[in-house]
Amino acid sequence: MTRFITSSFSHLILLIGILIMVVPVWMIFASSTHTSSMINMNGLQMFVGDSFYENYLRVLLYQGGFFKEITALKMFFNSFIMATGVAILSVVTSLMAAYALVYYRIKYATLLFWIIFITILVPLELRIFPTYSVMAELNLVNSYFGLIVPISASAIATLFFRQFYKTVPDELLESAKLDGANTWRFFVDFLIPLSKTMIVAMLIFMFVFGYNQYLWPLLVTTSEQYWTVVMGLKMMSGSIVHRFAFVMMSMVPPILIIIVLQKHFIKGVFQDK
Amino acid sequence: MSFLDLKNVTKIYPNGTKAVHETSLSVDEGEFMVFVGPSGCGKSTLLRMVAGLEDITEGDINLDGKLMNEVDPSERDVAMVFQNYALYPHMNVYNNLAYGLKNRGIDKETIEQKVNDAAKLLQISDYLQRKPSMLSGGQRQRVAMGRAIVRNPKIFLFDEPLSNLDAKLRIQMRLEIKKLQQKVGVTSIFVTHDQVEAMTLADRLAVINNGIIEQLGTPIEIYDNPKSLFVAGFIGSPQMNFLDGNLKNKTLSAEGFEIKDIDSDFEGEVTLGIRPEHLSQSENALISLKVELVEQLGSDNLVYGQLKNKKDFCYRCPGNQTIEKGSNLSLNIENNKYYIFDKSTGKRVN
Numbered sequence: 001m002t003r004f005i006t007s008s009f010s011h012l013i014l015l016i017g018i019l020i021m022v023v024p025v026w027m028i029f030a031s032s033t034h035t036s037s038m039i040n041m042n043g044l045q046m047f048v049g050d051s052f053y054e055n056y057l058r059v060l061l062y063q064g065g066f067f068k069e070i071t072a073l074k075m076f077f078n079s080f081i082m083a084t085g086v087a088i089l090s091v092v093t094s095l096m097a098a099y100a101l102v103y104y105r106i107k108y109a110t111l112l113f114w115i116i117f118i119t120i121l122v123p124l125e126l127r128i129f130p131t132y133s134v135m136a137e138l139n140l141v142n143s144y145f146g147l148i149v150p151i152s153a154s155a156i157a158t159l160f161f162r163q164f165y166k167t168v169p170d171e172l173l174e175s176a177k178l179d180g181a182n183t184w185r186f187f188v189d190f191l192i193p194l195s196k197t198m199i200v201a202m203l204i205f206m207f208v209f210g211y212n213q214y215l216w217p218l219l220v221t222t223s224e225q226y227w228t229v230v231m232g233l234k235m236m237s238g239s240i241v242h243r244f245a246f247v248m249m250s251m252v253p254p255i256l257i258i259i260v261l262q263k264h265f266i267k268g269v270f271q272d273k
Numbered sequence: 274m275s276f277l278d279l280k281n282v283t284k285i286y287p288n289g290t291k292a293v294h295e296t297s298l299s300v301d302e303g304e305f306m307v308f309v310g311p312s313g314c315g316k317s318t319l320l321r322m323v324a325g326l327e328d329i330t331e332g333d334i335n336l337d338g339k340l341m342n343e344v345d346p347s348e349r350d351v352a353m354v355f356q357n358y359a360l361y362p363h364m365n366v367y368n369n370l371a372y373g374l375k376n377r378g379i380d381k382e383t384i385e386q387k388v389n390d391a392a393k394l395l396q397i398s399d400y401l402q403r404k405p406s407m408l409s410g411g412q413r414q415r416v417a418m419g420r421a422i423v424r425n426p427k428i429f430l431f432d433e434p435l436s437n438l439d440a441k442l443r444i445q446m447r448l449e450i451k452k453l454q455q456k457v458g459v460t461s462i463f464v465t466h467d468q469v470e471a472m473t474l475a476d477r478l479a480v481i482n483n484g485i486i487e488q489l490g491t492p493i494e495i496y497d498n499p500k501s502l503f504v505a506g507f508i509g510s511p512q513m514n515f516l517d518g519n520l521k522n523k524t525l526s527a528e529g530f531e532i533k534d535i536d537s538d539f540e541g542e543v544t545l546g547i548r549p550e551h552l553s554q555s556e557n558a559l560i561s562l563k564v565e566l567v568e569q570l571g572s573d574n575l576v577y578g579q580l581k582n583k584k585d586f587c588y589r590c591p592g593n594q595t596i597e598k599g600s601n602l603s604l605n606i607e608n609n610k611y612y613i614f615d616k617s618t619g620k621r622v623n
Contacts, residue, residue: 169357169359171355171356171357171359172359172361174324174326174346174353174355174359175353175355175359175361175420176361176372177325177326177345177346177347178324178325178326178346178347178349178351178352178353178373179347179372179373179376179420179424180347180373180376180377181347181372181376182347185376189372190361190363193363194362194363
């Protein structure tokens with residue numbers, strides 16, 4: 001009986017927690033399906049209205065910005081390019097950096113690693129002006145390259161991959177060597193398949209990181225053509241329902257990525273067991 | 274020049290540890306050589322130098338007439354079975370076997386042929402599609418050997434491959450390795466710290482201690498004729514009994530008894546070695562043993578006790594003899610089978 005009480009009590013707490021997180025999101029969604037006059041008169045809504053298609057379509061195709069050059073659709077496209085680019089580039093560089101740090105006989109490899117690691121303590125904001133001036137000198141302002149590359153060196157991902165490589169037994173490398181695998185083959189045939197789940201996890205993590213960037217894209221783009229969704233959230237003008245609709249849509253890509261890749265993530269975890 | 278030739282091979286680790294001292298050794302084609310010694314004696318290092326996994330500090334290694342010192346492990350055409358098998362966890366058994374062949378650019382049909390042949394030989398054909406994690410210890414061991422066999426290498430290297438198996442399986446795999454090696458006829462080096470494994474597998478045995486080969490020979494040679502105190506103590510189970518004594522004018526005086534007419538001119542402090550199985554009971558014999566414990570193995574009895582001077586001593590007798598705890602036995606050394614070693618250097622003197 002006491003067990004029943006304690007377990008229902010903990011469930012109750014969890015339920016309250018879920019409500020606290022979900023209700024505001026739901027209210028935004030519900031409100032975004034009404035007309036703006038309805039919201040202006042009656043405040044936020046708890047129930048779905050009937051202007052869903054009308055509002056969302058308008059937001060997607062509305063030509064916004066100061067020069068009316070950018071649509072939400074284009075912003076999603078830009079964000080997708082940027083987030084995917086950051087995810088792939090940072091995972092690839094971290095994989096290779098960790099491989100070099102663990103498997104190559106580099107002098108002071110540990111010291112080098114800690115130098116890389118320390119960059120976690122240096123936020124983008126701190127180096128934003130030098131980074132910007134480098135990009136400007138290279139004429140990379142207003143380009144996808146300029147959006148992606150400067151934020152694609154991930155010390156955290158390097159740390160994760162390095163720690164994982166260190167747990168891979170030496171015999172595996174030796175055995176592979178005797179089987180005729182060179183350093184590149186060992187990387188491709190062994191370390192990448194073995195770290196598959198970790199790669200997927202890092203891809204999700206870095207995708208969301210790239211998607212959520214605000215300050216850097218704001219600085220490195222002057223053309224509206226390169227606006228991203230997160231920038232758009234701030235820049236978007238218009239009625240409150242349209243902004244709500246845009247907020248709702250901006251949440252979709254990260255959630256979608258997690259749902260899609262989580263399948264592989266879980267599959268990988270269970271297969272390797 | 275023999276098939277595998279080690280000439281004055283030395284290994285010094287960067288931290289200054291000298292693991293192998295100027296070791297020279299030849300292995301003939303098709304021979305089964307066993308390196309045996311206590312842990313940390315340098316036997317694995319020596320093996321890994323043959324494989325190319327450790328750099329050679331000094332000396333030369335020749336395999337099949339070619340100098341191997343600077344040759345990459347992948348180019349040496351050697352195969353190794355590791356203690357923990359080092360199977361590729363993300364590949365199924367088939368790919369584990371096929372991987373080395375694929376890297377050598379062999380075409381698919383030949384690979385399939387070879388893998389299936391090796392799998393049949395090792396009776397792992399039914400598990401080809403399984404991942405290593407789904408196999409038992411013995412099956413993993415077979416896959417590890419299959420991976421070595423399938424490449425048809427010049428030499429097999431085994432680095433204590435049986436030490437992760439339980440006792441029964443270990444004996445079974447030991448037999449299988451020996452049979453397999455005879456069937457395939459590949460030159461092999463097997464590293465172990467288990468002297469029974471060493472004795473049963475080896476064509477020739479190298480007893481290694483502190484980075485030096487103490488003795489090299491067939492198992493029986495080494496058992497019958499150990500050249501040093503270390504070898505005498507290491508080979509044979511239960512261990513040889515050692516007694517302190519003094520040798521003068523061809524007469525050995527040990528604690529409580531004397532042996533005359535010894536074939537040695539050495540004079541001074543010595544250690545007398547007597548194997549437990551080279552003793553027999555008789556009236557008025559040399560050694561008097563007070564029995565403390567009897568281990569009945571069925572075929573044999575191992576009798577443990579103390580001599581008059583409280584020194585531990587072991588005697589092995591046939592299992593059909595009944596020996597009472599607390600009784601006194603009087604023992605003679607059979608056929609003068611005793612070994613005398615210089616106490617200071619450990620070298621054999623008779």
